[in-house]
Amino acid sequence: MAEEAAADDVMLTRAAQAGDVAALGLPLERHRAGMRAVALSILGPGPDVDVVMQDAMLIALRRIGDVRDPRAVGPWLRMIVLLHLADGRVRSQARAGVRKT
Numbered sequence: 553m554a555e556e557a558a559a560d561d562v563m564l565t566r567a568a569q570a571g572d573v574a575a576l577g578l579p580l581e582r583h584r585a586g587m588r589a590v591a592l593s594i595l596g597p598g599p600d601v602d603v604v605m606q607d608a609m610l611i612a613l614r615r616i617g618d619v620r621d622p623r624a625v626g627p628w629l630r631m632i633v634l635l636h637l638a639d640g641r642v643r644s645q646a647r648a649g650v651r652k653t
Contacts, residue, residue: 557582558623565622576616580609583626590633604640608633 560578567575584605591604611632619628 561625562622565616565619565625568616569619573613576613579625580612583629586626586630587633590630591637594637604633604636608636611636
C-alpha cells in the first residue's frame with residue numbers, strides 16, 4: 553500500500569509539474585495529516601493552524617516545480633509548513649523590533 557501511494561505521488565507530482573495543477577490535490581490530501589502535525593507541534597491547537605495549512609497548500613501549488621525528487625513530496629510538503637512558520641516568526645520579530653544578540 554505504501555509503495556502504491558509513493559508511486560501515485562511520483563506520477564501526480566510529475567503531472568503537476570507538467571502543468572496539471574489538479575494532479576497535486578491527491579498528494580496534498582494524502583499528506584495533510586503530516587503537514588497539520590508539523591503546524592500543531594509548533595503552534596498548538598487553534599485557528600492559526602488552519603491559516604498555516606491554507607498558506608502552505610497555496611505555496612505548494614505555486615512551487616511544485618521545485619520538487620526535485622517526486623518520491624519525497626510528503627517531506628517536501630511538511631518542510632513548506634515548517635519554513636512558512638519560521639518565515640512568519642522572523643517577520644513578526646522584525647515588526648516587533650526583536651533583534652538577535
